[in-house]
Amino acid sequence: MTDIATASPTRSAWLTLDLWRGLFRDRPIIPLSGLLVLLIIVFAIVSPRSMGPSFVGIISRAAIPLALLAGCQTLAMLTGGIDLSVGAIASMAGFVTAALEPNIGLPAALTVALVAAAVAGLVSGVGVGVFRVHPLIMTLGMSLVVLGLANAFQLVIVKTSSGVPDEVRSIGSDTIGNVLPYSLVVFLPVAALIIVGLRRSGYGRMLFAIGDNPIAARLSGARAWQVLIVLYIVSAVLAAIAGVLISGFTNVAAVTLADVYVLPSVAAAVIGGTSILGGRGGYGGTIVGALILTVVSSLLGNLGFPEAVRQILFGAIIVVVAAAYTRVTGET
Amino acid sequence: MTAATTTIAVGRRMSVQDALRDNAWTVGLITFLVFLFAFTRFIQPSYGVAGIQGLAISVLPVALAAVAQAIVVISGGIDLSIASMMALTSVVAATQMRGQSPEFGVAVAIGVLVLGLIIGAINGGLIVITRVPDIVVTLAMSFVWAGCALLVLRVPGGAAAGWLRDLAKGYVGIEWVPKPAVVLIVIVAIIWIPLRRSRLGLSIYAVGSNQLAAFRSGVSVGRTKVAAYMLTGLFSAFAGLALTASTGVGTPLPGGATLASVAATVLGGVSLAGGRGGVLGPIVAVMIIALMQTDMTFLGINPNLATVMQGAILIGVVMLGSLTQLRQNRR
Numbered sequence: 115m116t117d118i119a120t121a122s123p124t125r126s127a128w129l130t131l132d133l134w135r136g137l138f139r140d141r142p143i144i145p146l147s148g149l150l151v152l153l154i155i156v157f158a159i160v161s162p163r164s165m166g167p168s169f170v171g172i173i174s175r176a177a178i179p180l181a182l183l184a185g186c187q188t189l190a191m192l193t194g195g196i197d198l199s200v201g202a203i204a205s206m207a208g209f210v211t212a213a214l215e216p217n218i219g220l221p222a223a224l225t226v227a228l229v230a231a232a233v234a235g236l237v238s239g240v241g242v243g244v245f246r247v248h249p250l251i252m253t254l255g256m257s258l259v260v261l262g263l264a265n266a267f268q269l270v271i272v273k274t275s276s277g278v279p280d281e282v283r284s285i286g287s288d289t290i291g292n293v294l295p296y297s298l299v300v301f302l303p304v305a306a307l308i309i310v311g312l313r314r315s316g317y318g319r320m321l322f323a324i325g326d327n328p329i330a331a332r333l334s335g336a337r338a339w340q341v342l343i344v345l346y347i348v349s350a351v352l353a354a355i356a357g358v359l360i361s362g363f364t365n366v367a368a369v370t371l372a373d374v375y376v377l378p379s380v381a382a383a384v385i386g387g388t389s390i391l392g393g394r395g396g397y398g399g400t401i402v403g404a405l406i407l408t409v410v411s412s413l414l415g416n417l418g419f420p421e422a423v424r425q426i427l428f429g430a431i432i433v434v435v436a437a438a439y440t441r442v443t444g445e446t
Numbered sequence: 447m448t449a450a451t452t453t454i455a456v457g458r459r460m461s462v463q464d465a466l467r468d469n470a471w472t473v474g475l476i477t478f479l480v481f482l483f484a485f486t487r488f489i490q491p492s493y494g495v496a497g498i499q500g501l502a503i504s505v506l507p508v509a510l511a512a513v514a515q516a517i518v519v520i521s522g523g524i525d526l527s528i529a530s531m532m533a534l535t536s537v538v539a540a541t542q543m544r545g546q547s548p549e550f551g552v553a554v555a556i557g558v559l560v561l562g563l564i565i566g567a568i569n570g571g572l573i574v575i576t577r578v579p580d581i582v583v584t585l586a587m588s589f590v591w592a593g594c595a596l597l598v599l600r601v602p603g604g605a606a607a608g609w610l611r612d613l614a615k616g617y618v619g620i621e622w623v624p625k626p627a628v629v630l631i632v633i634v635a636i637i638w639i640p641l642r643r644s645r646l647g648l649s650i651y652a653v654g655s656n657q658l659a660a661f662r663s664g665v666s667v668g669r670t671k672v673a674a675y676m677l678t679g680l681f682s683a684f685a686g687l688a689l690t691a692s693t694g695v696g697t698p699l700p701g702g703a704t705l706a707s708v709a710a711t712v713l714g715g716v717s718l719a720g721g722r723g724g725v726l727g728p729i730v731a732v733m734i735i736a737l738m739q740t741d742m743t744f745l746g747i748n749p750n751l752a753t754v755m756q757g758a759i760l761i762g763v764v765m766l767g768s769l770t771q772l773r774q775n776r777r
Binding site: 169196198241245246247249250251254255256257258259260261262263265266268269290354377380381384390391419421422424426427428429430432433436437439440441 | 587
């Protein structure tokens, strides 16, 4: 490389620029992982004491629910949509599980929560797929419906115990030797399923096709409405799983618990290289995006920045990363 | 510009029937609102002056936020940072007005409106320069403006100038005309009506309905977008001032105004695809939602079901709209 660089510096600069462009466009996970490592190094320099095996546990435990919710956004964004109902559905699932567990047991309570979420997803999917309602509006309306019903349910149900079931708390917040969180047991299969499903299955290719060019996808025989209905059901169930983990992580069951995760979940997917316009992205990048957001947030907290500065930097990072993507991929 | 002037000339010759047909949705909304008032009187005969005044005060900030959202949606964009901009302008107004003379308060209010224009320009500028989708940019900027609001004021506090609080209560002339409603009408009439008839207003509609066509007809797309976001910032600042006026303090935490404004914009007949609709529809939609919630309280219905209803109406109306659209396409 050095020989070429000395021979024709301008040409080499272009070559490397093209290389970077290609890297960002096709394998965004590589530069993103570099950014993540850089952030962790900064973290280690700033506060060496918080480094160590337990650091992995703390970061991954906090990042897993965010990564799951960002998975909902990734899938929806691949088709050119967005799912703003993940917050309401996640909170609802966590609350329903905690509220029903004393009466009907944990497996039944979890089933009720997941089925309720799937129904909400089905309605969203029908709205977006069949009635062609803009996903933003559809999921926004659905989040109002779910929040209201959860609130009404809260008044009806007589909650016998406070807090969340022990098993849920354990899976959401306990770790093996302070390193591996129990929630990995849930997260790893789900993540593997999404990554492999997007890359290898026909359904995954259909999601990309619909987002990339809906007309071409229709003309090639893809039934967009079926794909979209399944998509929003999957998204709602993922959100419900994340909601149960969040309520276990925070040891709180409340109907607005997961609302604060909605905007960061979109941010994680965007940072991870998934285009909100559809057709480009993947779940691997999203997971790294969720880790980056968690590390940044933890780093800023460690540096003693007030919440305000954290939010400002958070927003600035999203704009800068998204702008970098737009620049290198040449999309408008 | 010749094409534009002919459109305006044709527009002036429109008959009442044409005007009614073009604004059928808004007319329908207003009819529904009147019916809803009658219904409210019927189920709660004591609902009168006090009720209407309470309604006017409570809807003023959201109505202004809906106008802000409507303008940017007409231009083909969307702004998810409206609630954060309201929080920022609200705390700036409340902290600067505290313990100052009324004259200084007026200066602060003007300054806050300029601040709204500036932060709107930053939103729009970032969208135009970076070419990142507007949802992503305004989502990110919602963090930034909310963070700035927290920097100005950590907990709700400060104070509103006396004249500002007076604007949000009482009545003008007869007591059936609440002052907040007059304030809303005056703000919209002074800014939006002349604007809509201006070259900029025409450009906003043109860019929203077909960006490429607008560009080829000589409209500066970037500048128009920035202007639309500046107007959204301006109306968000008005909404922030209204928030401070009605509560008497500045609140650094953004509430649900962003999502409420999107819902009202869509219910008000503004197409999310851009280029269609006005600001009257969204304002009426905000009032309808608020009045329906009041009615549900009167009827003794669980207030939480009001949220469900709001979501269901939003979904239902939009589904109905796209269903008719689909049918037209099929024909």
